[in-house]
Amino acid sequence: MSATPAAAAVESETNGRVQQHRRYLMCRPEHFTVSYSINPWMEPSRPTDTNLALQQWQSLYDTYTELGHEIELIDPVEGLPDMVYTANGGFVIDGVAYGPKFRFRERADEAPAFIDWFAASGFEVAEPVEVNEGEGDFLLVGNTILAGTGFRSTGDSHREVGEVFSREVVSLTLTDPRFYHLDTAIAVLDPVEGPGGVEKANIAYLPNAFDERSQAILRERYPDAIRVSDADGAVFGLNSASDGKNVIISPRAKGFEAQLRERGYTPVLVDLSELLLGGGGIKCCTLELRGGTR
Ligand code: ARG
Numbered sequence: 367m368s369a370t371p372a373a374a375a376v377e378s379e380t381n382g383r384v385q386q387h388r389r390y391l392m393c394r395p396e397h398f399t400v401s402y403s404i405n406p407w408m409e410p411s412r413p414t415d416t417n418l419a420l421q422q423w424q425s426l427y428d429t430y431t432e433l434g435h436e437i438e439l440i441d442p443v444e445g446l447p448d449m450v451y452t453a454n455g456g457f458v459i460d461g462v463a464y465g466p467k468f469r470f471r472e473r474a475d476e477a478p479a480f481i482d483w484f485a486a487s488g489f490e491v492a493e494p495v496e497v498n499e500g501e502g503d504f505l506l507v508g509n510t511i512l513a514g515t516g517f518r519s520t521g522d523s524h525r526e527v528g529e530v531f532s533r534e535v536v537s538l539t540l541t542d543p544r545f546y547h548l549d550t551a552i553a554v555l556d557p558v559e560g561p562g563g564v565e566k567a568n569i570a571y572l573p574n575a576f577d578e579r580s581q582a583i584l585r586e587r588y589p590d591a592i593r594v595s596d597a598d599g600a601v602f603g604l605n606s607a608s609d610g611k612n613v614i615i616s617p618r619a620k621g622f623e624a625q626l627r628e629r630g631y632t633p634v635l636v637d638l639s640e641l642l643l644g645g646g647g648i649k650c651c652t653l654e655l656r657g658g659t660r
Contacts, residue, residue, distance in 0.1 A: 407645030514548025
């Protein structure tokens with residue numbers, strides 16, 4: 367967009383972004399540490415500060431509640447340091463929770479903990495057969511499920527998730543090991559059908575995280591998407607949460623912050639630097655609960 371600052375401001379007013387209510391599942395990082403390495407960000411020899419992780423996580427929690435969103439908590443389990451990344455705990459639409467099946471042994475025991483939580487919290491559980499890491503690799507954009515593969519969730523899980531939810535699934539292949547989950551390379555800006563219909567649903571993404579075929583699909587389906595720079599992708603700028611108006615992002619993603627403002631969104635900056643030592647950011651610590659009882 368080649369708008370002058372004044373024109374951009376007018377446009378953001380006329381864009382009239384509407385905030386939608388969200389219900390999220392989070393997990394306090396009481397046992398957070400990096401004791402193994404299953405992604406390039408994790409270096410077990412580097413010390414971690416659990417108190418700092420707790421403080422930063424609390425600032426994300428407070429940001430959501432101040433914006434009026436509803437947070438559910440799952441109890442952290444000792445010995446499962448990655449449980450703070452609840453996005454991997456399942457994928458939930460219309461009160462149905464498709465359970466996770468983790469790729470690595472180190473996280474396998476998180477699956478029953480999340481599945482038990484869903485069952486006890488009024489969700490209908492769909493037990494997975496195929497390896498999948500929940501909302502880390504499945505993103506709902508309008509009525510379509512974008513599904514990532516290449517590092518964690520398998521192509522077979524893409525078929526399975528489509529069967530569970532009877533929705534169109536678009537498979538995308540990740541190629542850069544730093545961006546091993548789909549939610550590190552795509553941010554859903556308008557996740558739910560709004561007054562303007564699902565065709566208004568838009569995304570932001572990092573083109574270089576994908577193979578050629580996937581880039582072509584994204585270009586064609588989302589011609590108005592925000593394409594972020596490699597620099598903003600590298601600080602996990604896309605690992606963010608949007609309520610349709612406010613977009614919670616890393617303070618390091620300066621270019622993305624400006625792009626969001628230009629489009630009429632309100633960037634809200636939350637620093638999760640300590641949790642990045644485990645290879646996770648804002649979105650990783652957030653699982654959206656769609657439907658279900660309260
Ligand atoms: N250490 C975790 C792992 O490698 C981080 C998970 C990040 N979660 C996400 N949704 N991207 O599995």
